[in-house]
Amino acid sequence: MEFELLGDLMVRNGSGMALVVAGARPRALLALLLLHAPSAVSTGRILDELWTGARAKDPMAALHTAVAKLRRALQPHAPGLVVTGPAGYRLDLTGHTVDVRLLDGELARARATEDPGGRAALLRAVLDRWSGTPLAGLPALPFVQAERDRLEALRLTVLEERADAELAAHAAAGGVTGAAAGGADPADLVEALRAAARADPDRERLHALLIRTLQACGRQAEALGVYRAARADLRERLGIEPGAEMRAAQQAVLRGASTPAAGAGAAPGTAPGVGTATGTAPAPGAGAGTAAGAGAADATGTGIGNVTGTVRPRGGTASGPAVRPGLRLPPGADFVGRGPELAAIAAQLAEARLVTVTGTAGIGKTRLSLAAAAREQEAGATVWRVDLVPCSPADVPAAVAAALGIAPGPAETLADRMRLAVDRAPRCLLLLDNCEHLTEAAADLTARLLDACPGCGCWPPAGKGSASPGNPASPCGR
Numbered sequence: 001m002e003f004e005l006l007g008d009l010m011v012r013n014g015s016g017m018a019l020v021v022a023g024a025r026p027r028a029l030l031a032l033l034l035l036h037a038p039s040a041v042s043t044g045r046i047l048d049e050l051w052t053g054a055r056a057k058d059p060m061a062a063l064h065t066a067v068a069k070l071r072r073a074l075q076p077h078a079p080g081l082v083v084t085g086p087a088g089y090r091l092d093l094t095g096h097t098v099d100v101r102l103l104d105g106e107l108a109r110a111r112a113t114e115d116p117g118g119r120a121a122l123l124r125a126v127l128d129r130w131s132g133t134p135l136a137g138l139p140a141l142p143f144v145q146a147e148r149d150r151l152e153a154l155r156l157t158v159l160e161e162r163a164d165a166e167l168a169a170h171a172a173a174g175g176v177t178g179a180a181a182g183g184a185d186p187a188d189l190v191e192a193l194r195a196a197a198r199a200d201p202d203r204e205r206l207h208a209l210l211i212r213t214l215q216a217c218g219r220q221a222e223a224l225g226v227y228r229a230a231r232a233d234l235r236e237r238l239g240i241e242p243g244a245e246m247r248a249a250q251q252a253v254l255r256g257a258s259t260p261a262a263g264a265g266a267a268p269g270t271a272p273g274v275g276t277a278t279g280t281a282p283a284p285g286a287g288a289g290t291a292a293g294a295g296a297a298d299a300t301g302t303g304i305g306n307v308t309g310t311v312r313p314r315g316g317t318a319s320g321p322a323v324r325p326g327l328r329l330p331p332g333a334d335f336v337g338r339g340p341e342l343a344a345i346a347a348q349l350a351e352a353r354l355v356t357v358t359g360t361a362g363i364g365k366t367r368l369s370l371a372a373a374a375r376e377q378e379a380g381a382t383v384w385r386v387d388l389v390p391c392s393p394a395d396v397p398a399a400v401a402a403a404l405g406i407a408p409g410p411a412e413t414l415a416d417r418m419r420l421a422v423d424r425a426p427r428c429l430l431l432l433d434n435c436e437h438l439t440e441a442a443a444d445l446t447a448r449l450l451d452a453c454p455g456c457g458c459w460p461p462a463g464k465g466s467a468s469p470g471n472p473a474s475p476c477g478r
Contacts, residue, residue: 001078003034003098006151007131009138013077024139025050025062026069031138033082033091034098035147040083040090049143100151103129107158116168123162130155156196156203163193163209170216186217197226201233204246211249215256223253224402228387247390254398338368345372349429354450366433373431382428389434393441400432400445418449 001019004010009031011019021027028050033041047059050066067082067089074081083090103126110122134151138144166189190213197206207230214223227250231242242250345368348355357365370385377383386403388396397414401407406417430449435442 001074001081001096003030003093003096004131005031005034005147006099006103006129006134008136011074019073019077021070021073023066023069025066026073027137028139028141028144029066029070029089031135031147032143033089035100035143037091037093037098040085040087042088046089049141052141099129111161116165116172120162120165120169123158123165126158127155127162156200156206159192159196160205160209163189163213167209167212167216186213189213190217190219197230201230202238204230204234204243207242208245208249211246211253215249215253220253224250227253241389250390251395254395254402338364338371341368342372342375346375349376354446361436369431369433373429376429383431384428385431385433387433388438388442391438393438396438396441396445400430403430414445414448 001014002010002012002016004012009021009027011021011030013019021030029046032046032049043060043063046063051059051062067084071082078096081091081093081096083092106122106126106129110119110126113119113122130151134148135144166186190210193206193210193213197203197210200206207226211223211226214220214226227242227246230246234240234242345355345357349372357369359365373383373385384403386399388399391399401414401417404418406414432442432446
């Protein structure tokens with residue numbers, strides 16, 4: 001006989017026909033004995049597990065009834081299956097199979113396979129054993145839920161191992177994907193990872209593997225969108241930044257992504273004309289940003305609140321680089337208590353080419369900058385935001401390039417390539433957010449952009465005490 005626990009509890013005879021085990025208690029008893037086989041389960045343990053919180057008037061009589069019903073259902077097909085002994089009840093599974101036990105052996109063989117393609121194939125077969133929610137259709141007993149959680153967690157682990165093996169096989173095949181490399185359909189793996197990450201958003205490895213798989217399929221814009229959405233969710237719900245594996249996956253995309261098509265990866269509800277990108281390595285603290293607009297000659301505004309310097313956007317429409325998901329600029333009307341600072345930014349954006357927002361960590365530089373950028377966007381500007389929290393100094397040019405939808409490359413040539421993007425979006429603002437840990441790299445890139453793009457300016461909300469030549473920082477008060 002065949003016993004299945006990786007979905008609805010099923011019992012099949014030697015011909016594969018499903019047998020009926022009637023009654024919630026006999027079915028729960030069968031599951032409990034299968035999970036402990038070949039060991040015996042004591043009478044006391046069975047009573048505790050099956051009658052939790054609802055002890056029968058005559059517990060032993062209730063247990064004997066459940067055992068008798070189970071034996072009646074199985075006896076014609078497997079005489080002697082349910083065994084009674086001094087230690088309690090057990091199942092004699094000689095000549096019978098249990099899918100959970102088969103899975104353990106198949107998983108061990110897969111993990112021992114060195115060839116990544118062969119390992120991936122075996123892991124796909126292991127995953128195919130799950131036909132739904134484990135132990136479905138059983139009463140909501142503690143032991144059922146505990147085993148269901150264990151098997152669901154194991155399924156996610158196997159999915160992660162499969163994705164790792166598929167990616168290793170992809171790399172070994174020189175970047176050939178799917179059937180051409182003797183592997184699985186990459187779209188199938190993407191959707192499996194996406195569904196798993198949606199069901200368990202705190203499991204960061206799923207997000208990292210989804211990002212890597214999308215990159216291997218040539219879907220870089222989607223990969224970056226996954227990172228941004230997962231990061232935003234972690235920050236909003238838990239107040240934490242992504243871990244090292246997620247950041248490394250995003251870094252790999254930023255360093256190796258090809259130029260995305262216009263509009264690629266756009267998410268529903270993303271404001272038109274808004275671009276965003278993120279960098280890589282972690283950075284302590286939260287800080288500032290830089291925005292680049294198009295407009296007036298070099299001039300430095302006076303510090304008001306937490307604002308210094310400026311950039312003035314040029315007239316025109318927002319028709320620039322690819323729209324990216326993940327950035328939602330807050331409407332100015334929803335931003336309360338910083339009216340003078342918002343007015344100062346707006347005034348300086350009308351006069352000078354560089355605005356810097358400064359202040360201690362957590363004082364609200366990013367929120368203020370986003371609110372000011374939202375006002376510019378509402379006025380018709382194209383806004384690009386580059387979040388530099390996970391960046392190292394070497395990653396800044398690639399992060400900016402990704403935001404603008406241009407090919408990554410060295411900082412020395414970024415300004416020339418950026419000029420083309422700016423020309424396509426005649427009224428624009430570039431916000432480099434959280435750059436206090438990258439003062440030198442951000443200042444160097446800002447200088448190059450201002451030099452090479454006369455119609456563009458930069459805006460960095462910076463950390464405490466930071467400043468740039470000709471653009472003294474002013475502190476931000478609460």
